[in-house]
Amino acid sequence: MKKKVLLFLLVVGAIAAVLGYVVWNKPHETVDDKKGIQITAEALTNAFLQNELSANATYLNQVIEVSGKVSEISKNQDGKDVLLLESSDPLSGVQCTMREPGNYEMEKEITIKGFCNGYTTVVLLSDCILSK
Secondary structure: OHHHHHHHHHHHHHHHHHHHHHHHOOOOOOOOOOOOEEEEHHHHHHHHHHOHHHHHHHHOOOEEEEEEEEEEEEEOOOOOEEEEEEOOOOOOEEEEEEOOOOOOOOOOEEEEEEEEEEEOOOEEEEEEEEOO
C-alpha cells in the first residue's frame, strides 16, 4: 500500500514538474503578428469614460491598433518611451509604453499596436510598436 502511494506521489510530482517547466518557458506573447482592434484614441478613451465595465469586456487584454496625435512623450522608470495619444478630455488619453526606443514627434498622427491593460485616468497599452 505504501509503495502505491509513493509511486502515485512520484508520478504526480513528475507531471507537476513537467507542466511547471513548460509554463515557465512559454514564449512571451507579442503583438507583432496579431491583428488588432482598430480604433481611434478618442473613441477608445470615450468607451472607457462612458462605461468602463463594458470597455473592459471588449478591450482588456486584447491587441489594440489605436490611431491618434502624440500629445506627450516621456520615459518610465525602466527607461522605455511612453507616448500619450490625446483625446478631447484633457485629463485622459491613451498611454502607450513602447517596446523599442524611437524618434517620436509631438503633434504627429501615428498608429500604435499594443495590449490593452485597462484604464486608470488614461487607457493603458503595453508592449507597443508602431503599426504599419
